[in-house]
Amino acid sequence: xxxxxxxxxxxxxxxxxxxxxxxxxxxxxxxxxxxxxxxxxxxxxxxxxxxxxxxxxxxxxxxxxxxxxxxxxxxxxxxxxxxxxxxxxxxxxxxxxxxxxxxxxxxxxxxxxxxxxxxxxxxxxxxxxxxxxxxxxxxxxxxxxxxxxxxxxxxxxxxxxxxxxxxxxxxxxxxxxxxxxxxxxxxxxxxxxxxxxxxxxxxxxxxxxxxxxxxxxxxxxxxxxxxxxxxxxxxxxxxxxxxxxxxxxxxxxxxxxxxxxxxxxxxxxxxxxxxxxxxxxxxxxxxxxxxxxxxxxxxxxxxxxxxxxxxxxxxxxxxxxxxxxxxxxxxxxxxxxxxxxxxxxxxxxxxxxxxxxxxxxxxxxxxxxxxxxxxxxxxxxxxxxxxxxxxxxxxxxxxxxxxxxxxxxxxxxxxxxxxxxxxxxxxxxxxxxxxxxxxxxxxxxxxxxxxxxxxxxxxxxxxxxxxxxxxxxxxxxxxxxxxxxxxxxxxxxxxxxxxxxxxxxxxxxxxxxxxxxxxxxxxxxxxxxxxxxxxxxxxxxxxxxxxxxxxxxxxxxxxxxxxxxx
Amino acid sequence: xxxxxxxxxxxxxxxxxxxxxxxxxxxxxxxxxxxxxxxxxxxxxxxxxxxxxxxxxxxxxxxxxxxxxxxxxxxxxxxxxxxxxxxxxxxxxxxxxxxxxxxxxxxxxxxxxxxxxxxxxxxxxxxxxxxxxxxxxxxxxxxxxxxxxxxxxxxx
Numbered sequence: 001x002x003x004x005x006x007x008x009x010x011x012x013x014x015x016x017x018x019x020x021x022x023x024x025x026x027x028x029x030x031x032x033x034x035x036x037x038x039x040x041x042x043x044x045x046x047x048x049x050x051x052x053x054x055x056x057x058x059x060x061x062x063x064x065x066x067x068x069x070x071x072x073x074x075x076x077x078x079x080x081x082x083x084x085x086x087x088x089x090x091x092x093x094x095x096x097x098x099x100x101x102x103x104x105x106x107x108x109x110x111x112x113x114x115x116x117x118x119x120x121x122x123x124x125x126x127x128x129x130x131x132x133x134x135x136x137x138x139x140x141x142x143x144x145x146x147x148x149x150x151x152x153x154x155x156x157x158x159x160x161x162x163x164x165x166x167x168x169x170x171x172x173x174x175x176x177x178x179x180x181x182x183x184x185x186x187x188x189x190x191x192x193x194x195x196x197x198x199x200x201x202x203x204x205x206x207x208x209x210x211x212x213x214x215x216x217x218x219x220x221x222x223x224x225x226x227x228x229x230x231x232x233x234x235x236x237x238x239x240x241x242x243x244x245x246x247x248x249x250x251x252x253x254x255x256x257x258x259x260x261x262x263x264x265x266x267x268x269x270x271x272x273x274x275x276x277x278x279x280x281x282x283x284x285x286x287x288x289x290x291x292x293x294x295x296x297x298x299x300x301x302x303x304x305x306x307x308x309x310x311x312x313x314x315x316x317x318x319x320x321x322x323x324x325x326x327x328x329x330x331x332x333x334x335x336x337x338x339x340x341x342x343x344x345x346x347x348x349x350x351x352x353x354x355x356x357x358x359x360x361x362x363x364x365x366x367x368x369x370x371x372x373x374x375x376x377x378x379x380x381x382x383x384x385x386x387x388x389x390x391x392x393x394x395x396x397x398x399x400x401x402x403x404x405x406x407x408x409x410x411x412x413x414x415x416x417x418x419x420x421x422x423x424x425x426x427x428x429x430x431x432x433x434x435x436x437x438x439x440x441x442x443x444x445x446x447x448x449x450x451x452x453x454x455x456x457x458x459x460x461x462x463x464x465x466x467x468x469x470x471x472x473x474x475x476x477x478x479x480x481x482x483x484x485x486x487x488x489x490x491x492x493x494x495x496x497x498x499x500x501x502x503x504x505x506x507x508x509x510x511x512x513x514x515x516x517x518x519x520x521x522x523x524x525x526x527x528x529x530x531x532x533x534x535x536x537x538x539x540x541x542x543x544x545x546x547x548x549x550x551x552x553x554x555x556x557x558x559x560x561x562x563x564x565x566x
Numbered sequence: 567x568x569x570x571x572x573x574x575x576x577x578x579x580x581x582x583x584x585x586x587x588x589x590x591x592x593x594x595x596x597x598x599x600x601x602x603x604x605x606x607x608x609x610x611x612x613x614x615x616x617x618x619x620x621x622x623x624x625x626x627x628x629x630x631x632x633x634x635x636x637x638x639x640x641x642x643x644x645x646x647x648x649x650x651x652x653x654x655x656x657x658x659x660x661x662x663x664x665x666x667x668x669x670x671x672x673x674x675x676x677x678x679x680x681x682x683x684x685x686x687x688x689x690x691x692x693x694x695x696x697x698x699x700x701x702x703x704x705x706x707x708x709x710x711x712x713x714x715x716x717x718x719x720x721x722x
Contacts, residue, residue: 065709133706139683140666140708222611222667222682265573287669288680289605289687296602297595304584311580315573370591371600374678378669378704447673449704455712462673462700517568555608555684561666564641564708 019090019509020098024409026107027093028499030086031406033115034079035495041074042488049436049481053474054454054467064453065131065565072134073125076240076390077153078118083398084243085111085160088187090405091246092164094509095183096171099163103170107163114156120149131565133451135233136209138225139558140565144213147205154198154205161191172526179521182266183250183511188528189270190242193235196278196535200231212560219557223290224550230281231543238277238306240390242270244397247350248317251401254510255346258324261316263518267525269316272309275535276302279542286373295546296370302542303368310361317354345422346414346510349400352430353393360388363441378451380477381444384437392433396426399491404507406498413505421494428487436480442472603679603689611683614638614664625649628658637661639668639681642710644701650719656692657718668714669705680705693720 019027044067050056051064058064089107093099099107124130129143136142136150168184208225211217253260260266282299285291322336330336341347363385367373376382403422407414444450448466457463467474524530569577594600614620619636623645626634635657638645651657661670663683670687671678677689693699703714 063709065706065711068706131709137667137705140706222684226667226682262568262570265569285680286602287678288682289603289685290608290682291604292606293595293601293604296604297592300591301588304588307584308577308581311577312573315576319570319573365587369587371595371602372591373602374676377678377680378671379678447671447700447702449669449671449702451706451711452704453712457700457702457715460698460700460715460717463702520568553608556610556612558611558666558683561641561708564666566709 017094017509017511018506019093019409022104023089023093023099026099026104026111027086027090027405028409029111030082030089031402031409031495031499033118034082034086035492037074037078037082037118038488039492041071041079042485042492044068044071044074045488046481046485049478051454052452053478055475055478063128063131065133065451066125066128068451069131069133070125073121076134080240080390080394080398081114081153081157084190084239085114085157087243087247087398087401087405088164088190089160090409090509091183091250091511092167092187095181095511096167099167100170103163103166106166107160110156110158110160110163112156113152113159117149117152117154117156120152121146124149128566135229137229138209138212138220138222139561141213141560141562142565143562144210147209147213151202151205151210154202158195158198161195164188164191179514179518180526181511182260182263182514182518183246185267185525186242186246186249186270189274190239190246192528192532192535193242193274193277194239196532196539197232197235197239200228200281204228204232215560219559221550221554222558223288224547224554226285226288227281227291227543227547227550230284231278232281233284234281235277237386237390238273240394242273244350244353244394245269245313247397247401248313248354250512251404251510252317252347252350253320253324253512255344255404256321256324256341258320258327258512260512260515261319261323263515264521264525265312265316266515267521269309269312271525271531272312273306274531275538276306276309278535279538280306282542282546283368283373286370287377290550291546295542299542300368300370302538304365307361307365310357314354343419343423345419345426346400346403348423349403349426350397352426353396353400356388356396356430356433357393360385360393363388376444378449379444380440380448380450383450384440384444387433387437387440391437392429396429399425399429399494402491402495402498404510406495407502407507408509410499410502411504412498412502412507414507415502418494418497418502421490421497425487425490425494428483428490432480432483432485432487434480436477436484439471439473439476439480443469443474443477446472448474603687605686605688607686608684609662609686611663611665614662619660620662625651625657632656632658634658634660637670637716638664639670639703639714640664641666641668641708642703642714644670644714644716647716648719649716650721651693653693653696653720653722655720656690658688658690660686660688662686666707667705668703668707671702671704672699672718673702675699678704693718696720696722 124146130146212220280303325336325339328339330339668681699718701716
């Protein structure tokens, strides 16, 4: 019986519902752009690692901060967003039926607007007119059209989001009184979170940065712009994380041949993410003046609350693992672990992501710890941190999703060959990340700054130690970066293989059956007006007074500084 | 809605730990004054040199062992870019920016804060060991960001 649910052949013969072909096309369009951005972003990352280690110098037509901007934008924004929409469109078609032609057209409109925005931003990065990094902090100033590109990106994502919401609520209308499929519920939580989060960046870009960059206003309120950015910037990380959690809750139980531990707890975790991921942006601004200690502390407390749904997720997922392992005959305290499909990349890649989330989450708690933030703020520690969270937990889960999502969409087989490639890819990614992120964390504690080109600070001894340690060395980061690049190229090949080369056939889109307790899930979870209402109240509580203060007691503003980036 | 007994134990343990963490942070902040740098004073970022204390950037002695250092951060240096104090001195750094966002960071100390234009930020540090201390900017501020540094010489 061991691992019986996992044999590739079993999977292929056990097809339930599929993604409608026309929806698959829309989903695949996102996948093409996601993986193209992934490859270019990975090349930029490799170059950064080698430059910082002092191993290569960039040609003079290519700036370090230019490739740093490209790396951040392409991987953190473009790859993630496109992959997420590919996954959600496909999943909603699989679990709620095909999109109507009208809605699908709206989905294509979202894709088009998103892509025009992406191309516009990409062109300006290539022209070195937008080397402001993906946080684009004022008063550094990019070409005005760069902000137009960002606006289109957000608008496109909203249109795509509206498509998903429309499909969900259409389903609900047609199935009055029924419990919505978990995939749809989680999609709605993710999209609502994204829309509320983007309000901050919409106000920032439309009301502050575009008029200022085009010269319609002379000055910008810098502190307000940073606050609006982080109002958006923190929930952004949950926009990356929640789709990974969807796969953990909805697809992984099926892949390991089990059932989700609890439906109501899964829904509750997503509601808590929606409520508590937004009113917490100040924990990114703990080290700056103009925000009082009290408001920083209040948002720090709210930041810690958002750890609770992650603890719940950890319990649910490992509960599912144990239940499944025991149902397959596993006994003892840990022996059931043997019953899990360790050799199946569709399980193993996300599982590696889950394991990495333990140190990643612990690091996050350190970062958010108020005065302790001074030790690590803007050091390489932070870069090490988010290469574990988004760069490992989220990405490894997305890779794990790819192994069934792409062949499912392209009508090809998930083959043992692909599985082996995937296993090697996962190990390489984890090993590369151990060296790169591990060294980043430790060098960060020694004071090495993030977002900084190669420098020895005129051979100052405090800076030279970053080049001299056995492990705490920029060279370790570069070695990790090279291993990661090899893993990234492998992943790109896997994408090519799954899209065009794998044998034709069927691969299942795994969706777990409802949990045992699903029928008892309280109705209140479906009351979106209530949750959105509470989210708004929390946001108003956390932000009204500090933002009022920033506007009313603002110092004179800042002019544009576009010459500093060229 | 049913919570499994183990989940109750797990969440109680988890939430309990978070409460302890937050209490430690809160007590050390509000009872012992270990607050993150959150200075509220403001300046006109386009005319920082017009008003005190940045009309005379540099070091000022306050009493026998305490100094105030008024420093302007700018792309891609600090003014002044070298100060010297005797070992055992406590230095209060008052820093603002005359252009974009910078930081004022002394590796291996807890002095590490953002310098946003329009605002003055500050931190205090007692230098108990002699030597040359590096100050660097760890917020990207333009093409020459990695050249932005100053030194603090702590002498016997």
